[in-house]
Amino acid sequence: MKGRTIALDHVNKTEAAALLVDGRLEDLFLDHDTPSPGTIYRAVAGRPVKGQGGMFVNTPDGPGFLRQVKGLSPGDSLLVQVTGHAEPGKAMPVTAKILFKSRHAIITPSAPGINISRAIRDEEIRVSLLEIAHEEMAGREMGLILRSSCAEAAADDIAHDIAQMRDLATAVTGDASGEGTEKLLDGDSPHTLAWREWTDKADIVTDDGCFADLGILDQIDLLRDARVPLPGGACIYIEPTRALTAVDINTGADTSPAAGLKANLAAARELPRQLRLRGIGGQITLDLAPMNKKDRRQFETALRAAFRSDTVETALVGWTPLGHYELQRKRDRISLNEFAI
Incomplete structure (x- = not known):
């Protein structure tokens, strides 16, 4: 299959949209029962959290955490918009800068x-x-x-x-000045997101069961495996924990002097796609294959180039004293592990 294909389907009654490029899964939107990014509420300001530089706000779907709190007092009514998905047990992130x-x-x-x-x-x-x-x-x-x-x-x-x-x-x-809390606008569904974000020319497939027919379900199954094979026999292991996601890069059977650098460059090129499809956000730590310090700049250049075209906001934080590389990624998607597909 050549070219770009957008598939719109329902899987286990869950609305889903997938973007394929030459038959390879490049992006994926799945519906869920938590507030989607883009949802707008009329909220009521709650208690400030001075140590975190923010304030809790009350919404019809639970507490939100707002960082832009200048001039706000508890009990004030304001409009807020969901900016991402909350970590388990935490308030959903919201902003007062509505888009x-x-x-x-x-x-x-x-x-x-x-x-x-x-x-x-x-x-x-x-x-x-x-x-x-x-x-x-x-x-x-x-x-x-x-x-x-x-x-x-x-x-x-x-x-x-x-x-x-x-x-x-x-x-x-x-509706900003109304009484109490109220949901004023739902965030976009997967099919609407596909229309909004995937704007390049593509074939659009809407047949029931097209995810199975196009091999998308098989590719999703592969994403549930921590191991990701890379060209040349190298591989990476992507393992989320509660605190962070660890990415371990291995050279495989290659024992040449440049094996570490080659594996790290291949991992840099593949990493944005894997994080995007798996719905991974938050802190990410890369445990790289061994390479000379003089090769770090080449790796950073490859990593920046790979994330430049990624649709999810990602900060390339830099090196740790132990030689790991850290990223900070926006949580704008639910983890793939939370879906029964």
């Missing part, structure tokens, strides 16, 4: 101004997009970001997307 995100447009109520994705470099396209944006946002104090997908989209589609998100933002923010 209304669609395929082509992002409305930013608290940040006025019009911006266009830097990925769009054609000056003629940028000028035409600014004209559309100013026309649709005329008289509005909200901000707008036009996404990179606008480069290939029709003007009418972009204008419709802006207007739809603008009107939604107006309606939701208008």
Whole structure:
């Protein structure tokens, strides 16, 4: 199977979306029963947690933890948006900086101004997009970001997307001063996320059972194994714990002087895909195969290049005194281990 394919299906009554590139699973969205990132609540401020620089807020779906608390007092009503998935036993992370995100447009109520994705470099396209944006946002104090997908989209589609998100933002923010807690907007479902985020040209398959027909279920089964084979006989082991995820890189049967560097570079290229598909976030520690210190810069360059195109926000923290490499990754997906697929 060549090219990009988007598969939309239900597996064990769970809505699911998968992105295949040349038959290889590259991204995966699965539905779940916890609040999705993007969900918006009218919340009530609770007690501050000075030691953590934040405050608990009450929502209809349980407590949230908010870090931007300047000017807030317990009992105040405010709008918050879920930014990720909570670790077991912890409050869900929320922000007061609300975003209304669609395929082509992002409305930013608290940040006025019009911006266009830097990925769009054609000056003629940028000028035409600014004209559309100013026309649709005329008289509005909200901000707008036009996404990179606008480069290939029709003007009418972009204008419709802006207007739809603008009107939604107006309606939701208008409920900020209501009484008590209330869910005002659900986060996007897997099928909607696929439409919103996978904007490059692709074949779309919506037949019932397409996950099985396209071999997606078999590839998901492989993701449940801690061991991931790499080219040249090397492998990595990805093992989540409560505190962090440990990634162990092994050279396999290769005993050449460059075996460690080759294994580490192969692991750097594969790691974003594995973390994305497995739904792994939080602190990640890499136990690399042995290599010379002079090769660290080459490994870091490969790692940065691999994560540059990843859709999940990841901070490349750096080296520890023991020679491990640490990452910090946003928890915007539920772990694959929590799904019975």
